[in-house]
Amino acid sequence: MSVQITSPRFKDNAKQALADAPLQAALAKVGPGFIGRRAAARDLLPEFDALRDSARDIKNHTLAHLDLYLERFEEKVTAAGGHVHFAVDAAEARDIVTRICRDLGAKTVTKGKSMVSEEIGLNDHLAANGIEPVETDLGEYLIQIRGEAPSHIIAPAIHLNKEQVEADFRRVHTHLPPERNLTEPTALLAEARGELRAKFLAADVGITGANFLVAETGTSIIVTNEGNGDLTQTLPKAHIVLASLEKLVPTLEDVSQLLRVLARSATGQEMSVYTTFSTGPRRPEDLDGPGEYHVVILDNGRSGMLAGQLREMLRCIRCGACMNHCPVYHAVGGHAYGWVYPGPMGAVLTPSIIGIEKGANLPNASTFCGRCEEVCPVRIPLPKLMRHWREKEFERHLTPAPVRYGLGVWSFVARRGWLYRPATDLAMRLLALAGKAKGRFTSLPLAGGWTKVRDFPAPEGGTFQAQWQARKAARRTGRVS
Amino acid sequence: MPSPSAQRPPLVGLFATCLVDTMRPSVGFAAATLIEAAGCEVDVPRQTCCGQPAFNSGDRATTRALAEQTIAAFETFDYVVVPSGSCAGMIKAHYPELFVGEPDWMPRVERFCAKVFELMSFLVDVRGMTSVAAAYEGTVTYHDSCSGLRELGVKGQPRKLLASVEGLELAEMADSDVCCGFGGTFCVKYPDVSGAIVEKKAVNILASGADTLVAGDLGCLMNMAGKLQRMGKTVAVRHVAEVLAGQGGEPAIGVARKAGS
Numbered sequence: 001m002s003v004q005i006t007s008p009r010f011k012d013n014a015k016q017a018l019a020d021a022p023l024q025a026a027l028a029k030v031g032p033g034f035i036g037r038r039a040a041a042r043d044l045l046p047e048f049d050a051l052r053d054s055a056r057d058i059k060n061h062t063l064a065h066l067d068l069y070l071e072r073f074e075e076k077v078t079a080a081g082g083h084v085h086f087a088v089d090a091a092e093a094r095d096i097v098t099r100i101c102r103d104l105g106a107k108t109v110t111k112g113k114s115m116v117s118e119e120i121g122l123n124d125h126l127a128a129n130g131i132e133p134v135e136t137d138l139g140e141y142l143i144q145i146r147g148e149a150p151s152h153i154i155a156p157a158i159h160l161n162k163e164q165v166e167a168d169f170r171r172v173h174t175h176l177p178p179e180r181n182l183t184e185p186t187a188l189l190a191e192a193r194g195e196l197r198a199k200f201l202a203a204d205v206g207i208t209g210a211n212f213l214v215a216e217t218g219t220s221i222i223v224t225n226e227g228n229g230d231l232t233q234t235l236p237k238a239h240i241v242l243a244s245l246e247k248l249v250p251t252l253e254d255v256s257q258l259l260r261v262l263a264r265s266a267t268g269q270e271m272s273v274y275t276t277f278s279t280g281p282r283r284p285e286d287l288d289g290p291g292e293y294h295v296v297i298l299d300n301g302r303s304g305m306l307a308g309q310l311r312e313m314l315r316c317i318r319c320g321a322c323m324n325h326c327p328v329y330h331a332v333g334g335h336a337y338g339w340v341y342p343g344p345m346g347a348v349l350t351p352s353i354i355g356i357e358k359g360a361n362l363p364n365a366s367t368f369c370g371r372c373e374e375v376c377p378v379r380i381p382l383p384k385l386m387r388h389w390r391e392k393e394f395e396r397h398l399t400p401a402p403v404r405y406g407l408g409v410w411s412f413v414a415r416r417g418w419l420y421r422p423a424t425d426l427a428m429r430l431l432a433l434a435g436k437a438k439g440r441f442t443s444l445p446l447a448g449g450w451t452k453v454r455d456f457p458a459p460e461g462g463t464f465q466a467q468w469q470a471r472k473a474a475r476r477t478g479r480v481s
Numbered sequence: 482m483p484s485p486s487a488q489r490p491p492l493v494g495l496f497a498t499c500l501v502d503t504m505r506p507s508v509g510f511a512a513a514t515l516i517e518a519a520g521c522e523v524d525v526p527r528q529t530c531c532g533q534p535a536f537n538s539g540d541r542a543t544t545r546a547l548a549e550q551t552i553a554a555f556e557t558f559d560y561v562v563v564p565s566g567s568c569a570g571m572i573k574a575h576y577p578e579l580f581v582g583e584p585d586w587m588p589r590v591e592r593f594c595a596k597v598f599e600l601m602s603f604l605v606d607v608r609g610m611t612s613v614a615a616a617y618e619g620t621v622t623y624h625d626s627c628s629g630l631r632e633l634g635v636k637g638q639p640r641k642l643l644a645s646v647e648g649l650e651l652a653e654m655a656d657s658d659v660c661c662g663f664g665g666t667f668c669v670k671y672p673d674v675s676g677a678i679v680e681k682k683a684v685n686i687l688a689s690g691a692d693t694l695v696a697g698d699l700g701c702l703m704n705m706a707g708k709l710q711r712m713g714k715t716v717a718v719r720h721v722a723e724v725l726a727g728q729g730g731e732p733a734i735g736v737a738r739k740a741g742s
Contacts, residue, residue: 367664453676
């Protein structure tokens with residue numbers, strides 16, 4: 001489905017999410033599951049941090065020479081009998097994919113998991129053109145039948161529980177006996193597998209994303225745990241790879257390094273169950289494979305990031321570790337972020353694609369606790385990049401008025417020590433007096449954001465600086481007398 | 482690095498931070514006591530704010546002005562010590578970013594940042610302190626504030642000193658290294674989300690069984706104290722320096738001083 005942008009309503013989205021009991025129950029499992037498994041995988045690999053440095057360096061090198069590697073990749077794909085298409089924006093990418101499908105007379109397409117497909121709103125576009133898209137990743141299939149966006153970049157249906165899935169299957173799979181037993185997760189899995197098997201065989205075109213595009217060989221690579229990607233890309237007449245341009249890496253050797261940090265950072269696995277390499281269409285001697293192989297490389301604002309201060313974001317390999325370790329994501333889940341990419345990586349990437357005017361909430365809705373940067377396999381300084389967006393917002397006078405006004409008053413005072421010291425001393429004495437009886441306030445003018453959810457402690461009295469100076473003076477006169 | 486002469490003890494400039502200066506001066510005095518116990522002289526030059534609220538709100542001009550002001554106020558000291566990982570991290574980790582590409586400033590900024598330390602790190606890593614002469618009857622749990630932990634590596638130092646306090650029992654909470662939801666202006670810009678995060682923290686604090694919560698950052702402490710009190714809990718919340726300096730008998734954060742005391 002093409003995702004409506006609700007990022008400007010982040011606060012309302014968050015409030016709703018916090019009140020959603022099933023969602024909160026699902027989110028409570030995100031932290032312990034992902035965090036513990038990643039930590040265990042890291043601990044088993046002494047060179048893990050060194051590999052992260054190496055992964056960062058590989059991506060930096062690629063980005064510094066991206067034009068060359070894109071050209072090389074195109075040459076190699078073409079030599080293998082495939083086609084590379086460059087799309088400047090989402091509309092162009094949708095058109096390219098639709099045209100390829102039309103030329104083949106496609107009625108249905110199967111799809112492996114692709115965040116770029118979500119980013120360009122491909123499914124709605126295909127459906128509007130009479131082509132039925134079928135998501136084959138289990139999580140993506142679930143959210144497709146619910147008409148939802150993914151809430152996590154590697155676990156799109158992580159916000160759902162078993163009972164919700166059972167209800168959806170009963171609602172959608174009406175041709176199956178209503179009395180069937182779906183209480184066990186394995187029964188749900190078997191039913192989805194059965195439904196999808198027929199779709200795989202009927203599909204005219206298979207669309208997948210790519211975790212990596214290898215310049216040296218013209219290969220696209222996907223990692224999956226379900227094997228759906230393999231059936232999606234080998235059975236139909238054509239395989240279309242949808243990827244954004246930062247997925248390029250120079251060599252297979254580089255890919256092998258990046259793969260060592262990818263799954264460990266994502267799910268805590270040493271490797272994903274399937275790592276599938278695709279180079280060109282089926283060759284005459286091949287037993288199977290698609291007749292056509294297309295790679296659609298999407299820019300959609302990324303070349304602008306390449307030239308600017310957000311370049312480091314283009315190292316991202318979409319492992320999801322940043323959101324798995326994010327206290328804000330744990331509290332509100334992915335949908336609250338209001339577009340395709342949630343969590344810290346989404347807070348940086350989203351404003352570059354949908355604009356800071358619509359995306360400003362996301363880089364602000366962070367405590368800057370730094371845990372995302374601490375776990376990022378390619379060492380993206382996510383808080384720094386979120387702060388970059390706050391600077392852009394401030395420069396362009398988009399910061400909300402109360403914040404701007406409060407900050408203005410505070411900085412006026414803080415820049416003038418002669419004013420700061422007496423003003424704070426007086427204010428604290430008054431506030432201390434007002435809070436003396438209870439020691440704290442349950443509501444306070446201008447501090448509603450604070451006292452809405454917690455008490456505000458009363459200050460002790462005069463400021464530290466005033467007290468220190470007074471003691472110092474007393475000591476001095478004591479010495480003199 | 483500064484090399485104080487052998488004749489006199491090192492002179493430490495105490496950067497109190499806005500919150501300690503305004504809300505809880507007793508933390509400043511506790512810090513001064515500890516720095517003196519570590520064989521240093523302490524003074525408190527005129528100061529305002531390190532600039533972090535402006536920095537994290539995207540206001541680079543104000544940040545820069547406050548950074549210059551802070552550097553000018555403190556650069557003559559042998560060391561600058563800050564009873565906050567957040568403000569110390571702002572100076573040590575982020576001031577250099579404000580002066581990139583300015584050869585007139587950069588060496589001066591780097592010299593300055595090299596002598597700035599968070600209080601616990603200064604006492605243990607720089608001064609080699611291994612114990613304090615304080616007593617505290619109670620079970621204490623320690624929260625790792627994010628900036629101190631991740632930008633400055635403050636983790637073992639406060640625990641080491643707490644372990645030396647007579648009568649004090651340390652009880653670790655689950656997820657002590659997870660953010661409390663304060664986040665500076667975040668806590669008032671997104672109160673619902675902040676409230677949900679600090680609620681989880683409060684649950685972990687209570688589950689530890691501790692009667693006292695300590696941490697090295699007053700912002701986090703005010704947030705956690707405020708939540709615990711809103712929940713009607715009586716866990717005493719204090720800056721770690723207060724306990725280490727033997728000031729544990731003073732009223733905890735958000736608690737009224739008893740009449741007559």
